[in-house]
Amino acid sequence: MAPSSAQQTVTVEGRRLKLTSLDRVMYPESGLTKADVLAYYAAVADYLIPHARNRPVTRKRWVNGVGTEEKPGEVFFQKNLDKSAPSWVERFGIEHSDHLNVYPMLNNLATLTWLAQISALEIHVPQWKFGPNGETNNPDRLVLDLDPGPGATLVECAEVARLAREILNEMGLDPRPVTSGSKGIHLYAALDGKQTSDQVSAVAKELARVLEADHPDLVVSDMKKSLRGGKVLLDWSQNNRNKTTITPYSLRGKARPMVAAPRTWEELEDPDLDQLDYEQVMERVRNSGDLLADMDPGTAGQDLQNDDDGPDRLHTYRSMRDASKTPEPVPEKVGEAGGNSFVIQEHHARRLHYDFRLERDGVLVSWAIPKGPPVTADQNHLAVQTEDHPLDYGSFEGTIPKGEYGAGEVYIWDSGTYEAEKWRPGKEVICTLTGRDDGGLAKGGNAVRRYALIHTGGSTDSAEKNWLIHLMKEQPGQASPPAFKEPVKEELPNLKPMLATTGAPGFIRSEEGWSFEMKWDGIRAIATVTPEGTRLMSRNGNDLTKAYPELADLGKYVNAEQAVLDGEIVAINKAGRPDFGLLQGRMNLTKTSEIEAARKRTPVHFLLFDLLHLDGNSLIELGYSQRREVLEEAVDPPRDGHVQVPPALDATLDEAIEASKELGLEGVLAKRVNSTYSAGRRSESWVKIKHSLTQEVVIVGWRPGKGNRAHKVGSLLVAIPDGVDLKYIGRVGSGLTERELAEIGSRLKKMGRKTAPLDDVPALDASDARWVRPALVGEVQFSERTSAGKLRHPVWRGWRPDKKPSDVVVEI
Helix, strand or coil: CCCCCCEEEEEECCEEEEEECCCCEEECCCCEEHHHHHHHHHHHHHHHHHHHCCCECEEEECCCCCECCCCECCCEEECCCCCCCCCCCCEEEEECCCCEEEEEECCCHHHHHHHHHCCEEEEEECCCCECCCCCECCCCEEEEEEEECCCCCHHHHHHHHHHHHHHHHHCCCCCEEEECCCCCEEEEEECCCCCCHHHHHHHHHHHHHHHHHHCCCCEECCCCHHHCCCCEEEECHHHCCCCCEECCCCECCCCCCEECEECCCCHHHCCCCCCEEHHHHHHHHHHHCCCCCCCCCCCCCCCCCCCCCCCCCCHHHHHCCCCCCCCCCCCCCCCCCCCCEEEEEEEECCCEEEEEEEEECCEEEEEEECCCCCCCCCCEEEEEECCCECHHHHHCCEEECCCCCCCEEEEEEEEEEEEEEEEECCCEEEEEEECCCCCHHHHCCCCEEEEEEEECCCCCCCCCCEEEEEECCCCCCCCCCCCCCCCCCCCCCCCCCCEEEEECHHHCCCCCCEEEEEECCCEEEEEEEECCEEEEECCCCCECCCCCHHHCCHHHHECCCCEEEEEEEEEECCCCCECHHHHHHHCCCCCHHHHHHHHHHCCEEEEEEEEEEECCEECCCCCHHHHHHHHHHHECCCCCCCEECCCCECCCHHHHHHHHHHCCCCEEEEEECCCCCCCCCEEEEEEEEECCEEEEEEEEEEEEECHHHECCEEEEEEEEEECCEEEEEEEECCCCCHHHHHHHHHHHHHCEECCCCCCCCCHHHHCCCEEECCCCEEEEEECEECCCCCEECCEEEEECCCCCHHHCCCCC
16 A cells, blocks of 8 residues: 555455545654554454454544644544444444444454544454344453553563463463553453353452552552552453453554554563564564464354355344344344335334335335424425334334333334335435325325435445435426425524533433533634535624634535534644633734734634534434534535544543543533533533633723732732622732733723722722723633632633623532
């Protein structure tokens, strides 16, 4: 593969893949490109795949590269399968209490190539495999993670590995070492699959405690950082059913392209033992093959699918259902092709929707329509394509039990036959339905209806595609049918952004039903895209379009004529992180020359996280996860990254918070997956969790400075709303630059008033205060609140021209 080629279409094991951005540098310190990453994974595929086969794969993706030690790249955790994933990627679902995660399985080179193409550098799997029907098997291996604390090295890890080996040998196990590619060592030992994950975890925990008791100066089994100095953490928790470990031979997302590499016990005796990089590992497998090859004989080559043609069209459907728990039909085979039936089912799941199904090639091709089939031609409804269903589903009515996928009541709304006028897979379907005289279609006036399903954009290999369904103007039996016209577009609404409630990690009592995003340190903006251009509005209704001209091309990256999107405008500092202080230089500018000069100094990025309206269809009544799916299909971000759709983190809350801290970001936003968009309202369905304490404040006055700040503003007096009144919470001078003080001084004097706008300012602070009209909003960071609610050690963060005093709320 030529690294200089930026894009290629290749055929891997009979599967066509489009490889893009092959010249993108993924590891800046070594110059390793995406093409090099693909070449590495092709070279080690025969050794890596057996250790990941039939296991759910969690990915860590570095879309723009890993960065450097000083400036790490942005990393995304992903568990659920990408919506743009090729349909031939093998998958199984894991049902949670209120949602289903569908995981890919890494069973062939084509899938490994696709993972490398989407920059999934790290591949993590649990210690168990799926069974033939998607059941969760007992673990087939035990893993111990030896992680050196501060002051300990790989040499100490090797010593602990040898101690653990002795105990495991006494248990009849044959552990194998793998240097992790990061700091420590993993020990793998094959199991017979007779013990549960809980039982294996208990054994591993006891082993860790025995070693800790026998070698207290070397081993620790508690993860508290305060206990780990100079010791090796023996992490036994990797055996938990929900935990994953990096796959042997996987790259690591470190500054250098290191690898989780199997080693010999003789190598662990070397006092100069070190981690291995990708070139060393490729050389080793060429000379020695896989050092773990005989660790698990008898299962190493097993596949779930015996069909040489791969999974059939009902594979995904079956993977999401347990025939012993649901009354839905779960056939072993696809039906016979040639029929032309249709069914529309009324589905009372978490949210009422209608399932629209057309028989095609032995299955029911299916769409979920939240608002049902349209009954007039002047509107479109969203239709989300779901997995193909078996033909027997055409007669299914009943109750899907709680806890099962799609739980709720299912009724047949209408059924019959259809005639396909046009069927372009992944693009367009036009058909005439002939329903029952007493069916749902007839209630709209006619049991014979002509519909068009139009794809809104995205990959034809998508597992779930986003379409619009339209009732055609020209209907059967019309005396003078008018010519078909494009669907009428609704006028785009002026929407205010939905607001989040401030919380802490404990606020989220159960992670089920929540998704997590990074919190971006910028200003909120609602973007309206039309053929005439892009308009940006702040959360308090100010037009930001002129202030950020580099975002005027947003419409080029949206696969629609009209859209309303929600996102954050951020400025990126030299460390590659959003910097609110840096963004201050782009605020409150009105002159074109000033805006252009500031744009050159400080370009901005637009990070999109929600889609509210698309080509005449309001999406705000859809759940958050559905809106995200449509958003990811509707936006194709440019390569330079000035418009992005950062993915939601498919991770636990703790993992999301830790990732946010590692990236130096402000915090995490938790969003309920089924929450609708409450425009202009603050909702507990969105919760912001910050790493540091911050508070938006209203400026009520200022005090003159002293020394070199004499005759200037020395500090600002700040307050927060308290009902209809204001409550004083302190004064802030730290963090204000001389330039900011000089610029704000004249403005504050123009806003002056003779009396204080509140009555609870302490005499000392009020003694020389200059009062102002309470109209300006800023933001401060502080260490804690006093018992009276005052801020300790407040530091100025910046002005918030995007907010009004009435927008300020008390942060936790």
